Structure formats: structure tokens, C-alpha cells
Amino acid sequence: MSPTAVISRSALRLNLRAVLSTQPDAAIDVRADGWGHGLGFVAQTALESGVRALIVDEEGRRELDGVVPAAVLVSGSPSAIGDPVYGLSAGFIPVLSLRGRVLSLKELKTGEAVSYGYTFRTPRDTVIALVTGGYAQGVLRALGNAVTVRIAGERHPIVGRVAMDVCVVDVGPRPRVRRGDEVTFFDDSPEGPAVAEWAAAGGLTPAEIACAVGLRNHREYVA
Structure with a gap:
């Protein structure tokens, strides 16, 4: 998925x-x-x-x-307009958002490691969610331990290294999160996250993030 x-x-x-x-x-x-x-x-x-x-x-x-x-x-123009059209400039509405799903949940004890390379160890007993979306889908490796996602109305951090097709999210010791819940990586809502957060964490521009995500995932068009 x-x-x-x-x-x-x-x-x-x-x-x-x-x-x-x-x-x-x-x-x-x-x-x-x-x-x-x-x-x-x-x-x-x-x-x-x-x-x-x-x-x-x-x-x-x-x-x-x-x-x-x-x-x-x-074929080309130095005055070509892109960022505002796709909502990647201040004052415009982001056109693209990215959403995944919670695949599974797992309890971890204090000090246990997450994902390969063990770049993150839990500072407390907690629950982690395995989420659809990895670097093959435009979820940059640099986002591990750097950004949050939104699940069940709350922001939670991506922890550990982002894998090819999945990433891990720390949803806390008493999560409201359930298997199958929708995960918002970024969108245009006030709750966020915003694509600008990904860009800042990944060292790319919002346009580069949008292109990578849009080209690597199934696209769904809504009103």
C-alpha cells in the first residue's frame, strides 16, 4: 500500500x-x-x-x-510561473497534499531502538506506528527524526531512518491512533504539517518536494 x-x-x-x-x-x-x-x-x-x-x-x-x-x-521562458500556481508561495493555497495509512502498532520500552541504523532510541515507554510511505515515495530519508505527521488530529514525530516504503512514527504511550488510521504527511490545513516544513528539514525547495511526491505516488483528484 x-x-x-x-x-x-x-x-x-x-x-x-x-x-x-x-x-x-x-x-x-x-x-x-x-x-x-x-x-x-x-x-x-x-x-x-x-x-x-x-x-x-x-x-x-x-x-x-x-x-x-x-x-x-x-518551450521555455525566464518568466515562467510555478510556485504560486501550485500553492508553494506564501499567500497561495497548496494544491497537493500527501496521505498514508497506519499499518501496525507496537509497544516499545525505554531505550529500545527504532528502524535500521538505530538513530533513535525511545526516551520512555511508548508506542510506535509503522506508516505507509518511504523514500521511494518521496518521504525523504532526511525527514527521520526531523518532522512530524498528523494522525487522529494530533502531531507525532517520524523517528529513526526512513525506509524504502515505510517510516516509523512515535505516537506516545497512550495513543489515540489505531491501525488503518489516515496519516497526513503534509497538507494546507492550519494543523499542518506544511510542505515548507519538509523542505526546511530535507534541504530542498517546496517545489522539489511536490514534484517528487506527485511523480512517485498514486494521484487522487478532489474538488
């Missing part, structure tokens, strides 16, 4: 509207499969919103050939 990259149509439309209100001739960057958001989805939404130019790579040009007017497709 892999995490799901959830992509909001309404957020993308609102961001496009905000960009076009001040830059009506803006060229929107849809390279790297629409920054991991899905080229066809982003292109269609952008055109419906009044965008006049899409910045594409060669693969994107081939995919959109015959689907959108050729005059709209531009």
Missing part, C-alpha cells in the same frame, strides 16, 4: 485566478508532468481559467499535441 497524493481542483483554480488577476499574460510552468500534479489536469484547468501560455518540456509537448492549441505551448 502506497501513500496517495491528493490534488485539489479548487485550490489550483483559486491560485490561477490570483496570478492572472495581476499578470493576465502569465506563462504557467507545467514541466515535469505539471510539477507532479498531472500535466493534463493542470493544462486543462489552466486553459479553463484563461491562461494563454503553458511552458512545456518535450515530453509534455508530445502529450498535449492535438489536445490543446499549439500556440499555447511554449
Whole structure:
């Protein structure tokens, strides 16, 4: 079971509207499969919103050939706009969120080690959750012992080294968490976490995080 990259149509439309209100001739960057958001989805939404130019790579040009007017497709532009469109700039709404699931729970005693390499030992008796999502799905190795996720309305830290397809979360000695619960890695809610937290911890930009996550996971489009 892999995490799901959830992509909001309404957020993308609102961001496009905000960009076009001040830059009506803006060229929107849809390279790297629409920054991991899905080229066809982003292109269609952008055109419906009044965008006049899409910045594409060669693969994107081939995919959109015959689907959108050729005059709209531009090979490159120093003024290409991306971050605000995908909600990765302050004042805009994040379009993509990442959600996984709790696979199992395990009790640990004080001092027991977590994950390979033993980079984390429990400071108290606690419960850990094994969660879907590892570095193969864009959950960077650097996030271990560095960020939190949200489960059952509460923030809990990722602990130990992130594995290929899973990571470990310390949910505390008396958790409200249950097997099968949804795990929010990042989203646009006030409770967070926000993608900016991942970027700061992983030494990447929010755009690089979004691209990696969007390209490596099943995508679900919501209103």
C-alpha cells in the first residue's frame, strides 16, 4: 500500500485566478508532468481559467499535441510561473497534499531502538506506528527524526531512518491512533504539517518536494 497524493481542483483554480488577476499574460510552468500534479489536469484547468501560455518540456509537448492549441505551448521562458500556481508561495493555497495509512502498532520500552541504523532510541515507554510511505515515495530519508505527521488530529514525530516504503512514527504511550488510521504527511490545513516544513528539514525547495511526491505516488483528484 502506497501513500496517495491528493490534488485539489479548487485550490489550483483559486491560485490561477490570483496570478492572472495581476499578470493576465502569465506563462504557467507545467514541466515535469505539471510539477507532479498531472500535466493534463493542470493544462486543462489552466486553459479553463484563461491562461494563454503553458511552458512545456518535450515530453509534455508530445502529450498535449492535438489536445490543446499549439500556440499555447511554449518551450521555455525566464518568466515562467510555478510556485504560486501550485500553492508553494506564501499567500497561495497548496494544491497537493500527501496521505498514508497506519499499518501496525507496537509497544516499545525505554531505550529500545527504532528502524535500521538505530538513530533513535525511545526516551520512555511508548508506542510506535509503522506508516505507509518511504523514500521511494518521496518521504525523504532526511525527514527521520526531523518532522512530524498528523494522525487522529494530533502531531507525532517520524523517528529513526526512513525506509524504502515505510517510516516509523512515535505516537506516545497512550495513543489515540489505531491501525488503518489516515496519516497526513503534509497538507494546507492550519494543523499542518506544511510542505515548507519538509523542505526546511530535507534541504530542498517546496517545489522539489511536490514534484517528487506527485511523480512517485498514486494521484487522487478532489474538488
